[in-house]
Amino acid sequence: MTAEASGDSDGREVEFRSGFACFVGRPNAGKSTLTNAVVGSKIAIASSKPQTTRHAIRGIVHRPGAQLVLIDTPGLHKPRTLLGERLNDLVRDTWTEVDIVGVCLPADQKIGPGDTYLVGEIAALPKKPTLVAIATKSDLVSPERMAQHLLSISALEQKLGVSWAHIIPVSATENDQVDVLADTLVELLPPGPPLYPDGDVTDEPEETLVAELIREAALEGVRDELPHSITVTIEEMGLREGRSKDKPLLDIYASMVVERDSQKGIMIGHRGSRLREVGAAARRQIEALLGTPVYLDLRVKVLKDWQRDAKYLNRLGF
Structure with a gap:
């Protein structure tokens, strides 16, 4: 396929742009919330629990003359289980496939060893993506604290040998500068044809989105190690016959x-x-997503130590 062209306001032909970007960061850096805000639709579940994201979920942003495919990845972390190792592998694999990496650095936390390690790992890639630093959760800090945070982000360039194409403060919850970030990512895309039909917001199967919404509901109010121990499988899903x-x-x-x-x-x-x-x-969220009344039959079953068992992980799609 070749890149298409579209006209601008002066009648000149503008080459269509398309490509992939991903948000990375430590667990709970605001990646999923930001993904949903940029896409303009809830495609990734968000929770205050670290390591909520377990799949590389694609959201599609449509602009006149451009299409951005945004990949939300799990947080890079020190793995304690085989599942954790596989999630980290997924993150690193995604880095090698995208045009742009948006590094989420929460403004309410100081730049720490985990952030430095993460950026250093990206800097060591043989084929380096374009890097954008995103100061997430900007609504939680004062202007003075934000100024200090932006200086700390800038200092990573010399310390780690990286170059930020842009440094952008953003609040996904307040929708502050989200459009600025989206427009910036689109401008950095290479020329290319549309990758998805107009109007699509994700390529995730409905079963996957439904399972994730159930898991999001299950994560509310649980504590300690339990969030990491929960996953959801869809046994059967379909419209009831005879209606x-x-x-x-x-x-x-x-x-x-x-x-x-x-x-x-x-x-x-x-x-x-x-x-x-x-x-x-979960039923309320699923009905809002799919626009159809739902009957949800929900059970709980035990797979002993599934996070550490390769056979169970393969069966569960990890």
């Missing part, structure tokens, strides 16, 4: 997978109260 077109009902049979019987008890709750809460919250 009229104006009254559809989507049947979803799903399982929340945990690692121990004690965790199963926590997720079910007293007389099933916790399971009902998770199911109701």
Whole structure:
């Protein structure tokens, strides 16, 4: 395929731009929230729990004359399980496939060893992507603190031998400078044809999005090691037969997978109260996403130490 051309306001032909960018950063740096804000639609689940993201999720940003494919990746971290090792491998693989890497450096935290390590790893890539530094969570700090943070980000250039194409403060929750960031990423894209049909916001299968929304609901209110132990599988999903077109009902049979019987008890709750809460919250999000009434049958099952078992990880799609 060859790059297409479109006209600008002066009637000149402008080459179409397209390509890939990813947001990287330590766990809980605001990557998923920022991805959703830039795409303008909820495609990635967000939680205050570190290491919420477990897949490379693609969001598609459409602009006149350009298309940006934005990949949300897990946070790079010190792995304690085989799952953690595989997620880190996924992050590094993504770096080698994108045109632009947006490094998320939360303004409410000082630049730490984890940030330095992350940027250093990107700097060591044989084929270096264009780098954009993103000072996330700008709404949480004073102008003085932001000024110090931006200076610290600039100092990484000399310290690590990198070059920032841009340094942009952003608040995804307040929608502050999100458009500036999106426009900047689009401007940095190489010439190329559209990669997805106009109007698509993600290429994720609906089953994957539904499973993630259930996991997001399950993460609310749980603590300690339990968030890392939860994953969700969709056993069956389809429109109920015999319903009229104006009254559809989507049947979803799903399982929340945990690692121990004690965790199963926590997720079910007293007389099933916790399971009902998770199911109701997830159903609302799924109906909002798909625009169809949903019947959700939610169970909890145990796969002992699944995060450390290659057979279970393969079966679960990791």
